[in-house]
Amino acid sequence: MRPVLVAVMGPTASGKTALAETIADEIGARLINSDNFQAYRGLDIGTAKPERKDEYALVDIKDPSDELGMGEWVRLASEELHRVYAEARSAVIVGGSGLNVRALFEGYHDIGVAPTPELREALNAIGLPDLLEILAAEDPTAFERVDKKNRVRVQRALEKARSPRDPVTELPNFTKVKLAKETDPYRLGTVIDLRTSEMVQNGWLAEVATLRDAGWSLSDPGLKAHGYRWLWRHLEGEIDLGEAVRLTSAEVRQYAKRQRTWLRTEPRLDMIGEGDDTLSQAMRRICAAQIEVN
Numbered sequence: 001m002r003p004v005l006v007a008v009m010g011p012t013a014s015g016k017t018a019l020a021e022t023i024a025d026e027i028g029a030r031l032i033n034s035d036n037f038q039a040y041r042g043l044d045i046g047t048a049k050p051e052r053k054d055e056y057a058l059v060d061i062k063d064p065s066d067e068l069g070m071g072e073w074v075r076l077a078s079e080e081l082h083r084v085y086a087e088a089r090s091a092v093i094v095g096g097s098g099l100n101v102r103a104l105f106e107g108y109h110d111i112g113v114a115p116t117p118e119l120r121e122a123l124n125a126i127g128l129p130d131l132l133e134i135l136a137a138e139d140p141t142a143f144e145r146v147d148k149k150n151r152v153r154v155q156r157a158l159e160k161a162r163s164p165r166d167p168v169t170e171l172p173n174f175t176k177v178k179l180a181k182e183t184d185p186y187r188l189g190t191v192i193d194l195r196t197s198e199m200v201q202n203g204w205l206a207e208v209a210t211l212r213d214a215g216w217s218l219s220d221p222g223l224k225a226h227g228y229r230w231l232w233r234h235l236e237g238e239i240d241l242g243e244a245v246r247l248t249s250a251e252v253r254q255y256a257k258r259q260r261t262w263l264r265t266e267p268r269l270d271m272i273g274e275g276d277d278t279l280s281q282a283m284r285r286i287c288a289a290q291i292e293v294n
Contacts, residue, residue, distance in 0.1 A: 001290050004029070004090040005081065005174035006282075007101045009263060011256035013191045014183045015278075017050050020094035022279050027092075027286070030084045032077060033058045034104075035095030036068050040222035042211055045204040047225055048195070064211065064222030067115075073100045074108070078171060085172035096255075098262045105176055106267060115159040123155050131155060138162070177289045178269045179282055185260065189253050196227070196249045200241070205231055226252050 004027065008020040024031050033039065033056045037047045041060045044053075053059045057080045062068055077093070077100070084091045093101060102108070123131065128151045135154060136143040139161040146157045208231040211223070218229055227248035234244040263269065272281045 001175070002293070003085055003088060003172075003174050004286055004290065005105075005171070005176050006090070006092045006286060007034070007105060007176075007178045008092060008094040008282075009098060009101060009178060009180040009266065009269065011183060011188060011259035011263075012048075012096050012252060013188060013195050013256065014181050016094050016096075016181070017048075019179075019181065019272075019278055019282065020092045021050065021052060023282055023286070024092040026279065026283060027090050029090035029092045030080070031056045032080055032091055032093045033095050034073070034077070034093050034097050034100045036073065036097050036100070037222065037225040038095065039068050039073075040064050040066075040225070042207070042214070042216075043222055043225055043228070045199050045202055045207050046227050046231075048199075062222065064216045064220040067117075067221050070097075070099055070103055070108075073097070074103050077104055081174070082172055085174065091174070096259065098259060098266070101178070102266065104171070105178060107170075115163050119159060119162060123158060128154060131158060134158060135161065175289050175293050176268075177286050178266065179272055179285060180263055180266070180269055181272050181278060182274055183260070184274070185257070188256060192252050192256060193249045196245055196252065199227075200231075200245055205235070205241070208232055209235055226255060 006020075006023060006029070008016045008023065010016045020031065023029065031052075035047065037043060038049050038053075038059050039062045040047070041063060043049075043064065049059065050056065058073070058076055061076075081091055093104070095101075126134070131151070131154050132143070132148055135146065135158045139157065142157040142161060147153050204227070208228055211228075212232060212235060216223060218232055223229065223232070227244075230239070230244040230247045230251075233239050234241050239247075270285045272278050272285070
């Protein structure tokens with residue numbers, strides 16, 4: 001049978017990593033990270049990097065100041081998958097960045113490369129009226145669609161218009177399966193609160209202090225990960241630790257809610273019920289997909 005490409009999706013703290021690793025062990029697959037923030041070196045506790053991170057591709061590949069857009073991630077993942085397929089191996093992709101997985105599986109093309117720091121700095125210095133005028137001249141279609149009162153969206157549209165396209169390599173002929181665990185939102189909220197507190201107890205605050213002392217900035221792309229700015233503000237004496245933890249949990253809860261909404265629109269997604277037999281459910285879906293294409 002042909003190798004399988006499995007994506008394990010779901011909201012944060014839903015147990016994606018444990019399920020993905022178990023599936024990978026079962027079928028001898030390569031693990032590939034799809035979470036943008038787990039790609040950053042030094043952001044370990046706060047991004048919930050897996051304990052087995054050395055077994056993953058696309059973990060710890062960027063400094064906190066580096067950009068990692070969807071286009072670059074898809075290109076890197078595609079390159080890794082070509083290597084895996086050449087070895088006749090399967091692969092399991094897991095992480096919270098649903099757009100990455102959708103772009104890879106659904107074959108998004110003409111993906112924009114992340115804007116250069118020079119371009120972003122130049123556009124940051126331009127006022128909204130001038131940005132709108134430039135966008136109208138350079139990309140009339142984007143100008144018509146964009147929210148003209150939202151400066152961030154106007155600038156992003158102009159960055160996209162001025163950035164080169166990153167052509168996506170066609171994936172090898174894997175049998176593709178997308179899985180997600182069903183989650184009770186109330187139970188998940190409790191898990192998020194507990195996990196946030198445990199992260200702090202396990203040294204997250206020290207991790208943030210190390211990043212700050214190393215000269216990284218809250219404006220760096222990697223430090224946009226949930227919770228880091230609140231713990232940073234605590235270290236600066238702006239808020240107490242309890243408030244930082246509370247704000248982080250609230251932020252992650254909102255993110256999980258958006259992820260659940262996103263999953264409802266995911267094409268060809270197989271949902272797995274909660275319980276002790278998640279692996280057996282996953283393997284049945286994978287076996288059924290293999291039988292269907294062979």
